[in-house]
Amino acid sequence: MTSVMVSSPYVSPSKSLRQLMINVIIGLIPGTLAYIWFFGYGVMVNIILAIAFALIFEAIALKLRDKPIRPHLTDFSAVVAAWLFALCLPMNSPWWLVLIGIGFTMIAGKHLYGGLGFNPFNPAMVGYVVLLISFPKEMTTWYLPEVISGDSLSLLDSLAYSFGFADIQQWDALSSATPLDQYKTGLTQDLAASEIFQSPVFGTLGGVGWEWIAGGWLIGGAWLLISRTINWHIPVAVLVGLLIFAIGEYISDPGTRASPLFHLFSGSIIIGAFFIATDPVTAATTNKGRIIYGMMIGMLIYIIRSWGGYPDGVAFAVLLANMCAPFIDYYTQPRIYGSQDKDE
Amino acid sequence: MTTNSEITGSGLWTSNVALVQLLGLCPLLAVTSTVVNGVGLGLATMVTLIVSNTLVSLIRGFVRSEVRLPVFVLIIACVVTIIELAMKAFFYDLYLVLGIFIPLIVTNCAIIGRAEGFASKNPVGASALDGFMMGLGFLIVLAVLGGMREIIGFGTLFANANLMFGEAASALTIVLNADYGGFLLAVLPPGAFFGLAILIVIKNLIEERKVVASVASDSLPEAT
Numbered sequence: 001m002t003s004v005m006v007s008s009p010y011v012s013p014s015k016s017l018r019q020l021m022i023n024v025i026i027g028l029i030p031g032t033l034a035y036i037w038f039f040g041y042g043v044m045v046n047i048i049l050a051i052a053f054a055l056i057f058e059a060i061a062l063k064l065r066d067k068p069i070r071p072h073l074t075d076f077s078a079v080v081a082a083w084l085f086a087l088c089l090p091m092n093s094p095w096w097l098v099l100i101g102i103g104f105t106m107i108a109g110k111h112l113y114g115g116l117g118f119n120p121f122n123p124a125m126v127g128y129v130v131l132l133i134s135f136p137k138e139m140t141t142w143y144l145p146e147v148i149s150g151d152s153l154s155l156l157d158s159l160a161y162s163f164g165f166a167d168i169q170q171w172d173a174l175s176s177a178t179p180l181d182q183y184k185t186g187l188t189q190d191l192a193a194s195e196i197f198q199s200p201v202f203g204t205l206g207g208v209g210w211e212w213i214a215g216g217w218l219i220g221g222a223w224l225l226i227s228r229t230i231n232w233h234i235p236v237a238v239l240v241g242l243l244i245f246a247i248g249e250y251i252s253d254p255g256t257r258a259s260p261l262f263h264l265f266s267g268s269i270i271i272g273a274f275f276i277a278t279d280p281v282t283a284a285t286t287n288k289g290r291i292i293y294g295m296m297i298g299m300l301i302y303i304i305r306s307w308g309g310y311p312d313g314v315a316f317a318v319l320l321a322n323m324c325a326p327f328i329d330y331y332t333q334p335r336i337y338g339s340q341d342k343d344e
Numbered sequence: 345m346t347t348n349s350e351i352t353g354s355g356l357w358t359s360n361v362a363l364v365q366l367l368g369l370c371p372l373l374a375v376t377s378t379v380v381n382g383v384g385l386g387l388a389t390m391v392t393l394i395v396s397n398t399l400v401s402l403i404r405g406f407v408r409s410e411v412r413l414p415v416f417v418l419i420i421a422c423v424v425t426i427i428e429l430a431m432k433a434f435f436y437d438l439y440l441v442l443g444i445f446i447p448l449i450v451t452n453c454a455i456i457g458r459a460e461g462f463a464s465k466n467p468v469g470a471s472a473l474d475g476f477m478m479g480l481g482f483l484i485v486l487a488v489l490g491g492m493r494e495i496i497g498f499g500t501l502f503a504n505a506n507l508m509f510g511e512a513a514s515a516l517t518i519v520l521n522a523d524y525g526g527f528l529l530a531v532l533p534p535g536a537f538f539g540l541a542i543l544i545v546i547k548n549l550i551e552e553r554k555v556v557a558s559v560a561s562d563s564l565p566e567a568t
Contacts, residue, residue, distance in 0.1 A: 100527075130529055133528060133529060134528040134529040134530075134532075135525070135527075137525065
């Protein structure tokens with residue numbers, strides 16, 4: 001037996017990238033199941049299409065860059081990015097929408113910057129924002145939860161719909177604004193919050209269905225924390241950042257403002273806080289920096305929701321905070337043990 | 345002494361204003377949402393370049409070097425004002441579309457750059473040719489970029505050609521796909537950055553191929 005010379009670092013990371021990504025996928029499952037339960041197979045079709053396209057784009061990009069294909073495809077990072085991207089899309093999105101979005105996610109968001117680990121922006125959010133500003137009609141065609149509409153699409157219907165074989169007009173009756181959309185429209189019409197919440201799309205905490213989905217993300221987020229896939233700093237800071245504004249506004253004007261709980265459980269706050277903002281590549285890396293970074297995202301989400309043009313702002317908030325992450329890291333470097341301050 | 349073919353080559357390709365010098369990006373990125381807009385601004389810039397280069401070259405013997413830049417700027421501003429008024433008179437609709445970017449040609453670095461870098465040191469003929477070729481290089485990039493963004497963004501080509509060439513030119517408009525919903529990103533500012541980046545990549549790829557080919561053809565390294 002020969003002893004092998006090993007150079008530093010001697011402490012190997014406890015988890016491989018692949019293990020981390022598998023943990024994230026496990027964490028995504030409860031919320032995704034709730035999403036499919038309330039909104040039908042359209043959600044599943046989106047996810048499967050996105051993952052398939054993502055693997056194809058990833059393989060093409062790796063081939064063009066002369067990188068080994070198999071290890072990168074099997075680390076599941078493309079799957080996670082595609083999955084998160086697909087969850088942002090309206091259910092039953094046409095296939096070309098998924099294709100374009102994933103194209104931007106994998107090529108422009110990831111490989112143009114040098115691949116996994118080098119991208120300054122969260123790739124899934126890049127793809128989503130490209131679609132959001134390019135295809136406003138397709139990206140705002142949401143459907144009522146099936147418990148309200150009483151109508152459900154079979155898996156075949158959903159597939160036919162995504163690939164353009166089914167007539168779009170046929171299902172138009174099912175489309176609806178999201179709860180956050182309705183809330184925002186109501187506010188612009190000077191309705192009181194209690195009047196806005198008369199609409200059947202609102203449940204106890206957030207929108208009907210949406211609150212359960214948010215609960216699913218919360219369970220997944222707890223798993224990520226327990227399995228030490230992520231640290232608590234970013235998700236907690238995001239929620240606190242949002243709540244500072246939401247509670248402040250609610251106290252000052254409870255008549256027209258939604259309760260902080262509504263803000264927390266509608267839209268994509270929870271998934272954003274636990275799954276999207278915590279992307280280790282694009283987030284700040286020091287603990288103090290993570291708190292600043294998370295607070296910034298939370299506050300930006302509330303600002304965009306309340307005073308911006310879009311009903312929800314997780315993607316924009318995350319991208320803006322991504323831009324600031326290197327800057328935050330620069331100013332929050334911990335003091336190296338034993339070193340002296342400059343002034344002394 | 346630079347030959348005419350060198351001037352042509354540098355204007356259209358080796359030091360193309362848009363692809364190599366990356367000057368005048370503000371109008372380039374802002375107005376190239378369609379071919380017609382691009383060509384309209386490209387023509388205005390080209391005329392400015394020709395006239396300002398000619399005038400600067402004519403007076404190059406009289407202007408003291410301490411005051412040359414203000415003088416060049418005055419000349420360019422006069423030329424641009426003339427063009428602006430002319431466009432207002434003859435192509436009013438196109439003028440409305442291009443708006444502030446016509447007077448902003450004054451600040452286009454490409455024009456003062458050619459005045460300072462070429463016209464103030466070269467005879468009139470060469471300067472006028474340089475202005476024409478630099479302007480043509482810029483015009484071609486504007487037109488190609490405008491075409492790319494128009495096809496992707498709107499699914500049409502040569503839309504609104506009547507703004508520039510009169511009513512008869514409405515027939516020029518090609519609608520590639522009537523059902524096309526449009527890809528807004530291409531029309532918005534990010535599309536211009538992506539488009540220009542793609543054009544620069546293509547240009548650099550062609551250059552690289554040329555270098556590889558020339559290296560392959562002279563297998564014997566030159567003694568240096």
